[in-house]
Amino acid sequence: MNPTWVQHFIVLGTLLGAGDTSTDTADTWCYEDPKCGPETWAALGHCSGTRQSPINIVTPAAVHNPHLGAVSLAGYGDAGKLISMENTGKTVYVHLADGLHLSAQGLPATYTAKSFHLHWGQGAARPGSEHFINHKGFSMELHIVHTKNNLSTTDALKDPEGIAVLAFFLQATAHARPSPSWDSFTQHLKKVALKGEDTDLEGSFSLRELLGSVDLARYYRYQGSLTTPNCDEVVVWTVFPDPILVPPDVVTAFPSILNSTDSDSGPRLQNNYRPLQSLGDRQVEASVALRVAPSSSSTPRPAALIPLLISIAAITWHL
Numbered sequence: 424m425n426p427t428w429v430q431h432f433i434v435l436g437t438l439l440g441a442g443d444t445s446t447d448t449a450d451t452w453c454y455e456d457p458k459c460g461p462e463t464w465a466a467l468g469h470c471s472g473t474r475q476s477p478i479n480i481v482t483p484a485a486v487h488n489p490h491l492g493a494v495s496l497a498g499y500g501d502a503g504k505l506i507s508m509e510n511t512g513k514t515v516y517v518h519l520a521d522g523l524h525l526s527a528q529g530l531p532a533t534y535t536a537k538s539f540h541l542h543w544g545q546g547a548a549r550p551g552s553e554h555f556i557n558h559k560g561f562s563m564e565l566h567i568v569h570t571k572n573n574l575s576t577t578d579a580l581k582d583p584e585g586i587a588v589l590a591f592f593l594q595a596t597a598h599a600r601p602s603p604s605w606d607s608f609t610q611h612l613k614k615v616a617l618k619g620e621d622t623d624l625e626g627s628f629s630l631r632e633l634l635g636s637v638d639l640a641r642y643y644r645y646q647g648s649l650t651t652p653n654c655d656e657v658v659v660w661t662v663f664p665d666p667i668l669v670p671p672d673v674v675t676a677f678p679s680i681l682n683s684t685d686s687d688s689g690p691r692l693q694n695n696y697r698p699l700q701s702l703g704d705r706q707v708e709a710s711v712a713l714r715v716a717p718s719s720s721s722t723p724r725p726a727a728l729i730p731l732l733i734s735i736a737a738i739t740w741h742l
């Protein structure tokens with residue numbers, strides 16, 4: 424995750440402090456330079472905590488929770504809610520208007536979407552997702568960031584379930600159907616090639632269109648953190664294992680168009696993902712729809728046995 428408000432905190436912290444104000448505060452952490460990359464983040468905020476993200480999800484180890492039905496997304500089909508796209512130097516960030524609401528069993532409240540952003544690698548040949556499924560990464564990962572009961576982001580950080588993130592994988596494949604919404608998304612990237620640039624989206628596409636046909640009933644749920652400093656442990660994660668299939672040129676567009684600085688000769692904006700973190704003693708839950716079907720149709724399920732048992736009981740009674 425790379426919410427700009429985290430950067431705003433860092434900027435604010437520097438402004439309030441007596442530090443060297445000539446330092447570019449957005450560069451206090453980074454992805455690719457060993458001096459400020461993820462290996463150094465342990466010293467920042469909560470980044471060395473015990474419920475960090477992202478994680479590798481081992482699907483046979485996930486616990487099925489019978490209460491985890493499909494998530495309900497209200498307003499996500501409204502293209503007018505996508506306000507603008509911004510290059511933050513760490514990701515491409517889309518600001519959302521109020522009115523996109525996430526609810527689902529297993530969530531303690533209704534959550535309101537505030538923004539979304541992506542993580543990627545160096546093109547279609549190398550995975551750039553943050554989460555892995557059974558030790559397998561995907562081309563990219565999309566994070567929709569929500570706050571509980573439409574809290575301000577400041578207040579959401581004080582609640583251990585203050586933020587809910589929906590994580591969707593993107594997988595490059597030559598067999599993907601053309602996607603007008605992702606084509607439009609990548610066209611807009613050209614207007615935010617440099618860090619600090621932004622552009623209005625003017626109803627070009629909706630979030631629902633970007634999500635394609637992903638089944639919203641199939642997901643994993645766990646308690647984790649922001650994946651960028653300060654790595655606050657306040658996130659309820661919902662990770663959808665079925666990727667959004669996109670043509671390879673969609674994935675290639677991000678690192679080839681976007682720059683991590685305000686100069687087009689600066690480093691590319693690429694490999695902006697945090698390495699996997701330890702699951703520790705946490706448990707990942709699987710939604711109802713991910714329950715594995717019985718291996719043989721000839722094996723009666725317990726529910727199917729109930730009428731039989733009732734019949735036997737009735738016969739026994741009459742005897």
Ligand SMILES: [Zn+2]
Nearest residue numbers: 424425566650
């Ligand atoms: Zn993210």
